[in-house]
Amino acid sequence: MTAKIVTITSGKGGVGKTTATANISVALAQLGQKVVCIDSDIGLRNLDVVLGLENRIVYDLVDVIEGRCRIRQAMIKDKRFEELYLIPAAQTRDKNAVSPSDMIELCNEIKDDFDWIIIDSPAGIERGFKNAIAAANEVLIITNPDVSAVRDADRIIGIIESEEKGPARLIINRLNSEMVKRGDMLDSEDVLELLAIKLIGIVPEDENVIKSTNIGKPVVTEERSIAGKAFQNIARRMMGDDIPLIDLENKDGILHRLSKIFNTGGE
Amino acid sequence: MSDWFSRFSGKTKSADEAKERLKLVLIHDRTDLTSTALEDMKDELLQVISNHVSIDPSKVKITIMHDGREQRLVADIPLKPFGKR
Numbered sequence: 001m002t003a004k005i006v007t008i009t010s011g012k013g014g015v016g017k018t019t020a021t022a023n024i025s026v027a028l029a030q031l032g033q034k035v036v037c038i039d040s041d042i043g044l045r046n047l048d049v050v051l052g053l054e055n056r057i058v059y060d061l062v063d064v065i066e067g068r069c070r071i072r073q074a075m076i077k078d079k080r081f082e083e084l085y086l087i088p089a090a091q092t093r094d095k096n097a098v099s100p101s102d103m104i105e106l107c108n109e110i111k112d113d114f115d116w117i118i119i120d121s122p123a124g125i126e127r128g129f130k131n132a133i134a135a136a137n138e139v140l141i142i143t144n145p146d147v148s149a150v151r152d153a154d155r156i157i158g159i160i161e162s163e164e165k166g167p168a169r170l171i172i173n174r175l176n177s178e179m180v181k182r183g184d185m186l187d188s189e190d191v192l193e194l195l196a197i198k199l200i201g202i203v204p205e206d207e208n209v210i211k212s213t214n215i216g217k218p219v220v221t222e223e224r225s226i227a228g229k230a231f232q233n234i235a236r237r238m239m240g241d242d243i244p245l246i247d248l249e250n251k252d253g254i255l256h257r258l259s260k261i262f263n264t265g266g267e
Numbered sequence: 268m269s270d271w272f273s274r275f276s277g278k279t280k281s282a283d284e285a286k287e288r289l290k291l292v293l294i295h296d297r298t299d300l301t302s303t304a305l306e307d308m309k310d311e312l313l314q315v316i317s318n319h320v321s322i323d324p325s326k327v328k329i330t331i332m333h334d335g336r337e338q339r340l341v342a343d344i345p346l347k348p349f350g351k352r
Contacts, residue, residue, distance in 0.1 A: 147285050147292075154293050157336070183280025190286045194293060196335045 011152030052216020
């Protein structure tokens with residue numbers, strides 16, 4: 001087994017990198033995959049709280065890199081799933097404590113033991129971002145359908161292209177189909193036309209994301225959530241399954257009906 | 268133009284405006300070329316071309332097009348017929 005190393009990044013902060021990392025990792029674990037997710041946002045760690053594992057941290061990424069513990073000691077096992085582990089970021093260090101070659105070395109050391117290494121990137125295009133993408137075989141770029149998030153995503157896509165990481169794929173997060181219908185939000189097709197990259201999934205805006213984050217239980221475990229379903233689909237597409245995109249604007253679409261029934265569409 | 272029209276008619280969808288604005292911003296971000304710099308370049312190009320052939324500057328179209336993520340400087344410069352010089 002050799003893990004696929006996937007980094008989730010966005011340029012702009014607050015578009016849903018950590019939420020996506022948590023949910024995609026859990027979705028892959030639910031599909032029987034062995035997954036380790038790494039929070040590379042040194043100084044601003046959050047993947048631990050989103051996953052609900054914040055009370056179990058003993059060692060972190062910087063402890064591993066500086067040799068204070070072995071990698072296995074820094075891996076927190078999420079007991080709710082068969083094979084899901086988290087390597088948390090250090091909270092009290094600055095991002096210069098880690099270098100791109102540290103990340104490559106760390107991933108090399110564990111990649112034979114996992115199917116997936118999913119890396120949560122910090123916002124920005126500085127050192128922390130460079131660390132996050134250093135080891136990646138594939139980069140997923142997450143954006144929201146708004147001008148600043150799309151603009152920043154475009155910058156990131158340009159950088160990824162110049163790093164020869166292979167074609168990045170796009171997650172459009174927090175799409176509000178009602179607003180799209182009114183003409184007050186960029187449609188997924190507009191975003192794809194502007195950014196000109198391949199799509200891997202569209203995640204509708206969904207109140208359940210905040211609710212599930214409140215309790216540290218990723219939304220993908222919530223069967224009724226449309227965002228959860230969208231993250232499951234992304235995970236399956238990452239595994240190579242051919243899952244058709246959900247037509248979010250289709251009034252008769254199953255998800256639209258679900259969102260009406262359960263009032264989870266953020267509408 | 269269309270921008271002006273839609274403002275005037277009060278029918279702009281804000282998403283359409285977002286898309287148009289983003290198109291321009293992304294061209295400039297990707298090429299590191301501001302709209303002033305683009306205008307200057309056009310003027311210089313026209314200057315050089317009209318040193319050799321006769322053109323009508325008002326009919327010249329020089330724009331940045333994009334094909335996927337590739338940017339392209341496209342110039343459409345109709346030449347004045349020789350006899351009419």
